Amino acid sequence: MKRSPFLVALPWITPWIIGFAAFLAAPIAMSLWYSLNDYSLLEPAAFVGLDNYKELAGDPLFWRVTRNTLVYGLVSSGLAVVLSLLIAALLEARVRGAALVRAIVFIPTLVPAVSGAVSWLWLFNPRFGLINSALSAVGVDGPDWLGSTAWAMPSLVVMGLWVIGSSVLVYSAALRDVPRALYESASIDGVGRIGRFRHVTLPLVSPAILFNGVMSLIWSLQLFAPPHLMTRGGPEETTYTYSMYVYNNAFIYGRMGYASALAWLQILVTLALTLIVLAVGRRFVYYRAA
Amino acid sequence: MNVERGQDGHEASAGREGRAARVGSRFGAWMSLAVIGFLYAVPLVWGFLVSLKTAGQAAAPGLGVLPRFESESGEVSLFSVAYWSRFIEQAAANYRDVWTSPIADFPLYLRNSLLVAVLSVLGTLVSSSIVAYGFSRLQWRGRDAVFTLVLATMMVPQAVVIAPSYLIFRELGWIGSFAPLWAPAWFSGASSVFMLRQFFLTIPRELDEAARIDGCSHVGVFVRVILPLSRPALAAVGLFQFVASWNDFLGPLVFLNHQEQYTLQLGLANYYAQHGGTPWNLVMAFSTLVVLPVLLLFLLTRRLFVEGVATQGLKE
Numbered sequence: 001m002k003r004s005p006f007l008v009a010l011p012w013i014t015p016w017i018i019g020f021a022a023f024l025a026a027p028i029a030m031s032l033w034y035s036l037n038d039y040s041l042l043e044p045a046a047f048v049g050l051d052n053y054k055e056l057a058g059d060p061l062f063w064r065v066t067r068n069t070l071v072y073g074l075v076s077s078g079l080a081v082v083l084s085l086l087i088a089a090l091l092e093a094r095v096r097g098a099a100l101v102r103a104i105v106f107i108p109t110l111v112p113a114v115s116g117a118v119s120w121l122w123l124f125n126p127r128f129g130l131i132n133s134a135l136s137a138v139g140v141d142g143p144d145w146l147g148s149t150a151w152a153m154p155s156l157v158v159m160g161l162w163v164i165g166s167s168v169l170v171y172s173a174a175l176r177d178v179p180r181a182l183y184e185s186a187s188i189d190g191v192g193r194i195g196r197f198r199h200v201t202l203p204l205v206s207p208a209i210l211f212n213g214v215m216s217l218i219w220s221l222q223l224f225a226p227p228h229l230m231t232r233g234g235p236e237e238t239t240y241t242y243s244m245y246v247y248n249n250a251f252i253y254g255r256m257g258y259a260s261a262l263a264w265l266q267i268l269v270t271l272a273l274t275l276i277v278l279a280v281g282r283r284f285v286y287y288r289a290a
Numbered sequence: 291m292n293v294e295r296g297q298d299g300h301e302a303s304a305g306r307e308g309r310a311a312r313v314g315s316r317f318g319a320w321m322s323l324a325v326i327g328f329l330y331a332v333p334l335v336w337g338f339l340v341s342l343k344t345a346g347q348a349a350a351p352g353l354g355v356l357p358r359f360e361s362e363s364g365e366v367s368l369f370s371v372a373y374w375s376r377f378i379e380q381a382a383a384n385y386r387d388v389w390t391s392p393i394a395d396f397p398l399y400l401r402n403s404l405l406v407a408v409l410s411v412l413g414t415l416v417s418s419s420i421v422a423y424g425f426s427r428l429q430w431r432g433r434d435a436v437f438t439l440v441l442a443t444m445m446v447p448q449a450v451v452i453a454p455s456y457l458i459f460r461e462l463g464w465i466g467s468f469a470p471l472w473a474p475a476w477f478s479g480a481s482s483v484f485m486l487r488q489f490f491l492t493i494p495r496e497l498d499e500a501a502r503i504d505g506c507s508h509v510g511v512f513v514r515v516i517l518p519l520s521r522p523a524l525a526a527v528g529l530f531q532f533v534a535s536w537n538d539f540l541g542p543l544v545f546l547n548h549q550e551q552y553t554l555q556l557g558l559a560n561y562y563a564q565h566g567g568t569p570w571n572l573v574m575a576f577s578t579l580v581v582l583p584v585l586l587l588f589l590l591t592r593r594l595f596v597e598g599v600a601t602q603g604l605k606e
Contacts, residue, residue: 006431008508012424015417016440019477024443027454034457041460087326093319101327103592108330110584112537114558115577119337121562122570128351130336137353162333193315214445222449225539229559243449250453251544263453270450 028267035261040254052261061237061245062262069242072153072223076160077216081209084164088171089201102172106165113225120159121146121230146231152239156226167212174208175201203286210281214274221270242266334581341574342381348570384575393564394576398550399557406471406542406553407535413476414531415524421478422486423512427498437487444480452544459545466547471538475531482527489523490516526594533584554580 035052037045056062087105091098108116123130124145132142145155178201186196202209224243227233233240246266250259340348343357359366359376366373389396425437459470497519498511506514517524539555546552552560558580562573 009424009428009430009433012428012508013421013436015476016421016424016478016483019417019474020439020443022458023455023474023477024446024451027451027458030457030461031454090319090323090326093316093323095316095320095323097320097327098323101323101330103588104327104330107334107585107588110533110537110588111334111581112555112558112584113539114555114562115337115581116333118558118562118573118577119333122337122340122574123333128349130332130353133351133353136351162330218445218447222447224449229562246449246453247544250456256453256457259453260457263450266450267446270447274445 028264031260031263034257035264037257037260039257039260041256042254045257048257052258055258056261056265061240064237065240065242065245068153068238068240069221069223072157072160072241073217073221076157076220077213079157079161080164080167080216080220081213083161084167084212085171085205085209087164088168088175089197091168091172092175102168105168108163109165111163114229116159116162117226117229120155120162120226124155124230146239147235149235149238152231152235156223156230156239159226160220160223164216167216170208170212171205174205178204206285207287210278210285213281214277217277218270218274221273222266337574338578341384341571341578342377343571344380345569345571348574384571385579387572388575388579391561391572394557394561395550395552396554396557396576396579399552399554402468402551403536403553403555406468406538407532409468409472410475410535411528411531413472414479414482415528417476417478418482418527419486419517419520419524420512421483422490423508423516425483426487426490427508427511427516440480440483444484448540452540456544465545466551468546468551470545471535471541471553475535479531482531485527485530486520486523489520493519522594525591526597529587529591529594532587536584 034045036047036049038048038051039045091102111119126132126142126144126147129145131145135142143151145151182200182204183196186200191199222243223241224247227239227241228244228247231239233244242262243266246259246262249255249262339355347354347357356368357377357380359373359380361372366376388394425433425440455470456465459465462469464470464473493516498506498515501511501515537555538553539559542551542553542556543559546556549560558573558576561576
């Protein structure tokens with residue numbers, strides 16, 4: 001195909017250029033500017049230099065939400081990567097009903113956050129929720145899941161593991177691409193089941209592991225709706241996440257300048273963590289020659 | 291000879307053991323999948339079952355799956371006509387209460403949600419297919435670098451840019467209108483462009499070369515060759531956008547001001563908060579109605595969904 005000049009292509013990609021400039025680049029640039037201002041949305045912004053960033057460093061709640069978010073992000077994305085690979089591997093056993101289970105595992109990814117939240121609120125309810133009802137049937141007195149400082153965050157992690165259907169599908173596609181012949185020749189060489197998983201499956205699905213790991217890390221670091229709807233960040237701020245803090249500062253406390261500084265930091269940290277995971281991951285990922 | 295026979299015998303017995311182990315492990319896999327399927331189904335199924343009960347039963351501890359009804363002569367038996375007529379009556383009453391609730395205008399929220407979702411789907415189909423053509427059928431300097439940038443924007447989560455976006459929509463005077471929820475879709479979305487580009491690349495170039503020789507312009511090739519052949523990909527992109535718009539919570543939460551503009555997601559959040567956890571049967575009925583359209587779309591078009599998600603994983 002002959003090379004078209006850029007001017008021929010320009011009209012075709014113009015919608016994207018406008019969208020990128022107006023709805024991504026401009027907001028990010030504007031929030032960089034407002035992060036250097038004291039801005040309540042009601043009064044004109046007043047330039048304060050790096051004051052917002054200095055305030056951040058000494059804000060105990062900022063450190064609290066950062067720690068909560070990192071803990072949730074690392075734990076839940078780590079568990080999600082392992083659990084979804086396990087489920088995908090089981091689904092590949094091609095037993096009767098596997099297609100149904102695949103659909104059931106995928107459906108939660110389509111459930112809106114608010115519906116998911118009310119369902120889980122009900123399951124976690126200490127008095128009449130299903131979890132504690134089931135526990136009391138076997139003689140265990142379940143805790144007040146979302147109301148206890150020890151259990152609230154683990155409860156949200158469990159709820160997050162309900163929504164791993166997309167990772168499972170990505171793994172399934174990768175697992176199906178592993179050539180049968182490799183398993184057969186490994187068997188003939190006397191490699192056992194675990195050995196085959198370790199030396200054949202894992203290397204060949206490693207690109208999918210990296211992809212799923214990065215995606216679930218990025219998404220879990222912005223956890224907002226479940227704690228916002230279910231715990232309001234409590235009890236004692238144990239489930240207060242970074243995105244909730246940005247939201248509250250921007251839209252509840254009317255501190256858009258401070259919120260902009262928070263948002264900027266979130267963008268940078270998310271980007272940095274993604275690059276670190278990609279760089280570390282690349283060393284372990286095996287790409288087959290195309 | 292002996293050695294060989296020994297080996298044969300050994301292999302044969304290993305084969306038998308192997309078969310037994312395989313049957314065993316298949317049963318293990320089946321059992322594990324049954325447990326996983328059960329656990330993953332519980333939250334939604336249980337929510338639906340609660341939506342059929344009376345308010346009192348919904349807030350009572352216990353593992354009762356089905357509603358229970360009392361009459362003068364004790365509990366109504368599950369195997370009686372009376373039970374099932376009470377069952378239908380109760381379920382209908384719950385769902386009617388949600389539909390006609392004085393504190394949440396369900397039909398209005400439904401209309402708002404549909405409006406936003408339909409406008410977003412139309413926008414994303416039109417704009418993303420045009421952009422995808424530019425990234426697949428035209429060869430220009432810097433194309434791959436720009437496309438990498440498109441893919442990179444896919445990694446930017448909504449929550450991270452929500453406060454900054456508020457600033458720009460405020461500047462545009464769009465806060466308190468539906469525009470922030472659907473207008474951006476008219477300027478193409480990264481994942482839609484990606485999916486459509488991947489599909490366009492599979493269409494044989496000979497088809498558009500032939501059309502070009504017949505005097506078709508790029509617009510002609512796009513409209514007459516590419517689009518008609520891309521119906522499955524367009525359907526998948528439209529579906530994904532519909533689900534994303536329908537399920538969006540943060541966008542409406544931040545950009546809308548008035549209760550008359552609420553989408554179903556905001557309506558449900560508000561309904562739950564106002565009820566303060568009392569009539570769980572009604573909250574669950576509302577929730578079931580909100581999930582239902584997406585669930586039906588999924589069941590009708592399962593293959594499109596599954597293939598779409600799988601494509602997303604191939605971008606490395």
